[in-house]
Amino acid sequence: MTKSPNPSEFAIASPAPDADTGPLAIEARDLVKRFDGTIAVDGVDISVPAGTIFGILGPNGAGKTTTLRMLLGIIDPDSGTRRVLGSDNPHAIAHRIGYLPEERGLYPAMKAVDAIAFVGALRGLPRDEGRRRGRELLEEYGFGHIADRQIRQMSKGQAQTVQLLATLVHKPDLIVLDEPFSGLDAISQGRLEKLIRGLAIDGTTVIFSTHVLSHAERLCERIAIIAGGKVPFHGLVSTARDRLPPQVHLETRNVDGPWRAALPPEAEPQLRSTGGALFDFSLTGEVEPLLTALIEGGAGIQALSIERAGLHDAFVAIAGEAAARALEQDAEGVAR
């Protein structure tokens, strides 16, 4: 069944930073959390439009889990405000939220359908309904054959999928996933991306944390980059990518001519053994004048590509080299 976010369910306390978002499923302002005097989250803002997929990106220890826990009401912020599904009290809307915690674990002796029904019951779903829906979900996602298998008899990936499906069983309006891709092989990761996309198409809001940028790049319209408890960027992925100029790769038949004046001074030609030249440079101005100069100036274009910066380069530009290196190390740790 397709759900569409009902604007009346999301009373917005204050205007969103980007006014074009529509109703917000999550609105957090200036969240701060200290543990034993050490600051874990230092003034985090997050706005998640209803029915969208939102990624919180950052290395280990950046403050992702602490932020998600504050949104869910598992812990309270020392200061700042949070409004989730139109409520200032996360506990009052717990039945409308599904949560996959970073610590995985279901009762090993339980069968998959019972484990799903158990998690659903914690969110107010009657057990029988949970078992029926659990079986349906397992079938739908290609795991019907393990419906009556005990958790202890499953692979790690299977058990994690069961736990993930358990977060959906009560048909929540908001799903919160803490590092959902970690521990899954490439095929299961692809399946999970598809599942998350399907949830958003059906009107569910999804927020997930990750230190693997490619998942966020493929899935999210909006992200928050978090490093050292602070959020140096929060908004559209495309805006983050536009922080850097697009990269031009140009192959020409000729090496010199009046057209060279349209290229930036740092665009040095690499001469090709077969004649002609290659140029790689950042596009700082408009594309059209460059194209006109190349064509009318007789460059003899053999190949030309203009690519926007990827999220990884944007992350480096926004969060700095150190945070990007930490992110890469975390990702390698997961792959091992």
Ligand SMILES: Nc1ncnc2c1ncn2[C@@H]1O[C@H](COP(=O)(O)OP(=O)(O)OP(=O)(O)O)[C@@H](O)[C@H]1O
């Ligand atoms: N209960 C706690 N007591 C003390 N320190 C904590 C507690 N929870 C988190 N921290 C600290 O707060 C900081 C942020 O941790 P958090 O778990 O939010 O980061 P994260 O980005 O989710 O990283 P990871 O992916 O490794 O969980 C870290 O320095 C962590 O050690």
